Amino acid sequence: MGSECPFCVIVAQNDPDVREVYRDEHVVAFFPDEPATLGHVLVIPRSHVPKVWELSDDTATHLTRAVLLLSRAVKHALEPSGLNLIQSNGESATQSVPHLHVHVVPRNEGDAMGRIWPRETSFSEAVKNKAMLDVRHAIEREAHEASVPVTPEDRRKHLDYLQAVVTRQAASSAAAKGWVLPVVTATYGFALTQRAWPLAFLGLLGLLLFAYLDAHYLNTERRFRKLYVIVAQSLRSVPLFTLNPDDADDPVEEDSDGSVNRWQRLKRKYVPGRDIWYSWSIAPFYGALALLGVGVIVAVIWRYGLDAG
Template sequence: MKDIFTCAFCKIVRGEDFKVREIARNSKVIAFFPTNPALLGHCMVIPRRHVESFSDLTDEEVKDVMLAAQSLSKGVQQAFEPDGLNIIQSNGEAASQSVPHVHVHVLPRWENDRVGEIWPPDSDYQESEKDQALAQLKSNIVLPKISVSSEDKRQHLAFAQDIISRMSQSSSNVKSWLLPVVTATYGYAFTQESIAVALLGMIVTLVFAFLDIGYLRTERMYRNLYERIAAEDTSIPPYSLNYKQTQETRKTIFLEHFAIIRTWSIGPFYTFLILTGLAAMSMPVLSNSEFWSQVIEIIKIIQND
């Protein structure tokens, strides 16, 4: 309790510092100019409750303080049009905290201003030292779980389901558009013994197959995303529709496409159409009597030998 009555910032909270240049206050925070600003436009925001360390703030206090700092930064940018902006929060004397009450500095910056560089030159730490520091951090830090309301989750799932439905419908449309085309081309190729038209039908089939595989791959990726959203995967930001879990490589993309080709809706369907096209292309050859005469002659020669 003694700290509350001796803290310079608590006096501002209570309205007992009549020299303070106060900017604004609400029920949660107070914003003001520091006694000795580093630059004109330099301002600070503090929580009303006396808290010495940023890590001791409640979740709501963190939200209130940082939202206020964001509002101050917007006001500073509009009022002074600086070249840049520093948002600084210090804890402990070693970090230059002079008043043991959490505060955030909003500091406008200009090129070659009196503050100068606030970061030291490039460090020369060994890779092993950085790896060790990373391991220490990872073992001691757990990011807060983002709470998502049931309505937000339902809407997020609806967005993912909408894409799944569209991809499925697109895949179905591809097959619906392809069938009349191959029926016409292969039918003409069979009746007129046209190799060119049969080849055209096969090319069209391959193009549509490529489109279909793309639609089905995208559908599969979003089905996976849908399941992760339903399972409340915290790595997915609210309303994000980015289905990528890891960095895609040529190998992973190839394996995903190959897995789609092996499915019943792709492999058997397009294989049958390609084989039909090959049969149409072979018709002119198979119906040629001269071709069969040559085949018979070759068989006789083999038998005589």
């Protein structure tokens, strides 16, 4: 991630003020600028990994060994009465730097950390049982996927399926443009001949609908392309033959009560981002047609009045 990540700067040894205590070919450990307690150490992988579920087994092994080494060192050097190992993922879990890190925090009675767990919660037995079953099923799925090696032939077939979806989305985008151009321009032309600006306004509304459809196709295409790259390069474990682009995304952040934020999930799926709207295939094409429509409306009203049509 380079200079955008402060921890990557430390890994690259470009932070002269860092209090580094350990480094090897896989991990780096250092004191944070504002330690929670004296001896508080951060242990990070040298590779930029944002969250724990993106960690490879090999990197996880090296990170775990380093955490154990640092825990023993802190215990021997400072003789705390206790020690916390804290690893946070996502803003809702108080992760402030998007580079995976483990806090090794020596603890003593009355230190500044205080309690880190609630004294009690109000989850019902039914909710806890459902969560238990969901986690068990997820573990079974992960274990099965880990135990079944993906053959080159399976990967090739998976990539073929994904490429077919990408091609279909691209074709749908082209079809949307193929339909909108004659429909909207004909509506604008009819509005001029009939001297009816509301017809041009209807054309603008139709244009917005086609623009959203096209942006949705492009957004879906990019999400499947991302999944294609992940499968092709084995960047992350995903279900074999999955055609769900959600598998290529980071898990949706949870609400404060631990429930999945459904709005964020729907937004990711159905609301194209700014980069989609500003892309060369959306903004110039639909922007030009929108300006043309506004021009037709202004021209009709200017020449024939607001009551025209």
